[in-house]
Amino acid sequence: METRSAALDRARDHAVAWLSSMDDRAVPPSVDADEMVRRLGELPDQPTPAVEVVDLLAEICEPGLVAIPSGRFFGMVVGGALPAALGADWLTSAWDQNVLMRKVTPAGAAVEEVAGRWLLDLLGLPRGSAVGFVTGATMANFTCLAAARDTVLRRAGHDVQEGLAGGPEVRVVVGGERHPSVELPLRFLGLGDPHVVPADERGRIRADALGDALAGGEGPTIVILQAGNIHSGDFDPFADCIAVAREHDAWVHVDGAFGLWAAVSPRWSDAVRGLADADSWATDAHKTLNVPYDSGLAIVRDAKALASSMTVHGDYLIQASGDPMERGPELSRRGRGFATWAALRSLGRSGVVDLVERLAHHARTFAEGARRIPGCEVLNDVVFTQVCLSFGDDERTHAVAAALFADGTTWMTGSRWHDRAIVRISVSNWSTTDDDVRRSLEALERAAATAPH
Numbered sequence: 172m173e174t175r176s177a178a179l180d181r182a183r184d185h186a187v188a189w190l191s192s193m194d195d196r197a198v199p200p201s202v203d204a205d206e207m208v209r210r211l212g213e214l215p216d217q218p219t220p221a222v223e224v225v226d227l228l229a230e231i232c233e234p235g236l237v238a239i240p241s242g243r244f245f246g247m248v249v250g251g252a253l254p255a256a257l258g259a260d261w262l263t264s265a266w267d268q269n270v271l272m273r274k275v276t277p278a279g280a281a282v283e284e285v286a287g288r289w290l291l292d293l294l295g296l297p298r299g300s301a302v303g304f305v306t307g308a309t310m311a312n313f314t315c316l317a318a319a320r321d322t323v324l325r326r327a328g329h330d331v332q333e334g335l336a337g338g339p340e341v342r343v344v345v346g347g348e349r350h351p352s353v354e355l356p357l358r359f360l361g362l363g364d365p366h367v368v369p370a371d372e373r374g375r376i377r378a379d380a381l382g383d384a385l386a387g388g389e390g391p392t393i394v395i396l397q398a399g400n401i402h403s404g405d406f407d408p409f410a411d412c413i414a415v416a417r418e419h420d421a422w423v424h425v426d427g428a429f430g431l432w433a434a435v436s437p438r439w440s441d442a443v444r445g446l447a448d449a450d451s452w453a454t455d456a457h458k459t460l461n462v463p464y465d466s467g468l469a470i471v472r473d474a475k476a477l478a479s480s481m482t483v484h485g486d487y488l489i490q491a492s493g494d495p496m497e498r499g500p501e502l503s504r505r506g507r508g509f510a511t512w513a514a515l516r517s518l519g520r521s522g523v524v525d526l527v528e529r530l531a532h533h534a535r536t537f538a539e540g541a542r543r544i545p546g547c548e549v550l551n552d553v554v555f556t557q558v559c560l561s562f563g564d565d566e567r568t569h570a571v572a573a574a575l576f577a578d579g580t581t582w583m584t585g586s587r588w589h590d591r592a593i594v595r596i597s598v599s600n601w602s603t604t605d606d607d608v609r610r611s612l613e614a615l616e617r618a619a620a621t622a623p624h
Contacts, residue, residue, distance in 0.1 A: 399430015
């Protein structure tokens with residue numbers, strides 16, 4: 172017990188020191204992965220005391236860490252970790268619960284049920300929908316699309332328990348700017364490449380093109396829509412698209428990894444109109460809600476459909492109706508709901524709304540400041556939390572991105588959108604302040620001024 176307590180004490184000290192360094196440290200790491208491999212060394216022949224291992228791990232890894240918890244990290248939509256959620260995540264590891272069955276781990280099961288109910292209420296999604304706690308958006312999409320595949324095949328008279336061979340082909344229709352996290356699950360599920368229909372200049376699927384695609388085919392169909400384009404931040408026209416999909420008895424899934432959270436605020440009521448009429452939704456609590464990693468959410472309107480696709484049986488399993496194992500693909504997993512419950516409880520309804528609106532406010536401030544930088548062009552209407560910048564031709568934009576990375580004050584990633592190199596800003600961290608935005612804009616201006624033309 173003494174060894175365990177000492178190791179936990181040292182881990183806490185290192186964690187507090189790491190988080191306390193966020194205001195002053197450079198955001199990028201100071202060493203690369205190859206150097207980290209060298210420093211981590213070979214497996215020793217003899218045991219090492221736990222406290223020494225913790226100290227050694229912190230000492231070796233610190234130079235290779237990215238300051239993702241910093242308020243100046245805008246490279247990807249990954250969020251940070253709210254204090255209550257981080258504390259709950261530590262408890263989750265200490266409690267070491269495998270949350271599968273109500274009768275075996277009642278605390279974990281109950282927390283997920285309550286957090287799931289709160290989430291449905293906040294997002295305006297149908298009561299009674301099943302909420303599965305999975306690893307992230309990719310597995311949330313997988314989980315929802317498994318229920319979709321099985322359901323549309325069942326409607327067509329095919330039992331997926333017999334396999335896909337001999338069954339009708341399932342059409343999956345996506346927009347031209349879908350995220351790759353919906354295509355990987357399609358391969359996992361044996362559905363292959365989707366049918367792609369055009370998107371408009373803001374990255375939204377065109378409802379008329381969707382209608383044409385659906386009218387041009389038949390058989391079991393899944394339509395995948397998007398809440399939060401990774402570049403523009405924009406939302407597909409849900410009401411129009413879902414109306415078209417219903418005419419063809421298609422299952423409608425919404426990939427809302429970060430943008431689904433716009434539904435908590437009336438500010439985006441027009442953008443998300445019709446969203447709740449879909450059949451399933453996927454999102455990440457570790458993005459906009461700022462829960463630590465391993466916090467994806469798979470939400471399916473028809474709880475029985477999800478249970479049918481996910482449930483397995485074993486003589487040793489003490490199962491009951493409504494078990495967490497009916498809502499996800501794993502038989503061994505940590506209690507993901509604890510941190511999500513803690514985040515929601517700490518924020519309350521008004522706090523969740525304030526968090527989402529504050530992130531969007533910072534994005535608009537970035538766009539306003541970027542427009543004042545000579546040679547900088549904001550390419551998107553900033554409708555949520557994404558900002559895309561260009562500094563002229565591709566070579567010049569790449570040079571600015573490189574100079575910004577070398578500066579170290581902030582992290583903004585390069586990407587391509589509309590066949591142009593861009594610098595992309597993703598605002599998703601609860602701890603970002605007005606001062607963080609100011610410092611990051613100043614760094615962006617320095618990079619633009621010093622990068623070669």
